[in-house]
Amino acid sequence: MTRKVVYDFKNGYVIVDAAAEDLAAEGDILGHCVGGYCDSVRKGYLKIYSLRGPARKPGDRKEYPNLHINKNFPYATIEVGSDGSVFQIKGKKNGIPKSTDAKMIKTWLRTTDFNYQNNNDYKNLVDIDDLKPILEGDGFVENYEEAMSAAP
Numbered sequence: 633m634t635r636k637v638v639y640d641f642k643n644g645y646v647i648v649d650a651a652a653e654d655l656a657a658e659g660d661i662l663g664h665c666v667g668g669y670c671d672s673v674r675k676g677y678l679k680i681y682s683l684r685g686p687a688r689k690p691g692d693r694k695e696y697p698n699l700h701i702n703k704n705f706p707y708a709t710i711e712v713g714s715d716g717s718v719f720q721i722k723g724k725k726n727g728i729p730k731s732t733d734a735k736m737i738k739t740w741l742r743t744t745d746f747n748y749q750n751n752n753d754y755k756n757l758v759d760i761d762d763l764k765p766i767l768e769g770d771g772f773v774e775n776y777e778e779a780m781s782a783a784p
Contacts, residue, residue: 633651633654633657633658633699633704633706634648634650634651634653634654635648635684635702635704636648636649636650636651638681639740639743641736641739641740644685644686644703645683645684645685645703645707645736646683646684646685646703647681647682647683647684647710647736647737647740648681648682648684648704649679649680649681650666650673650679650680650681650682650709651673652669652670652671652673652674653670654682655667655668655669655670655673655680656670658680658682658706658709661696661705661706662706662707662708662709662722662723662724662725663724663725663726664709664722664724664725664726665726666680666709666711666722669711676714677713677714678711678712678713678714678719679711679712679714680709680710680711680712681709681710681712682706682707682708682709682710683706683707683708683709683710683729683733683736683737684703684704684705684706684707685703685704685705685707686700686703686705687699687700687705688705692705707723707724707729707730707733708721708722708723708729708733708737709721709722710737710741712746715747716744716745716746716747717746717747717748717751718741718746718747718748718751718753718754719751720751720753721737721751721753721754721756721757722753728753728756728757729757731759734757734759737757738754738757738758738762741754
């Protein structure tokens, strides 16, 4: 798989601009349909970005040693239209990316000019820490622990 880095987190993980020829392998590893977007990527209708890093699981390190050594193992896929709209953010099996991955994806997205804030997949990445700056002073953050302990 190619590795055209567009953002480096300086922790072994990067965001890459995924090449069309990489999409089938990424789809196989993550168990989703990104491999079906090759033609749209080639024609410039959309771009696919990928969160990549070292393989975390021993089985993945054994099955994909080159991806592990090159810190190029995919963890999440981000689909962006030619107009800069984020259409999808998917982890393994079309799931929500893990929280550590979500944090990196949000950090990267904030450095872009992409339109992502109203995307439902992006909203699934948002957590209380993202909302604190907005909500401080309205009593929500101050009463968060009490509210969480009272929740069923």
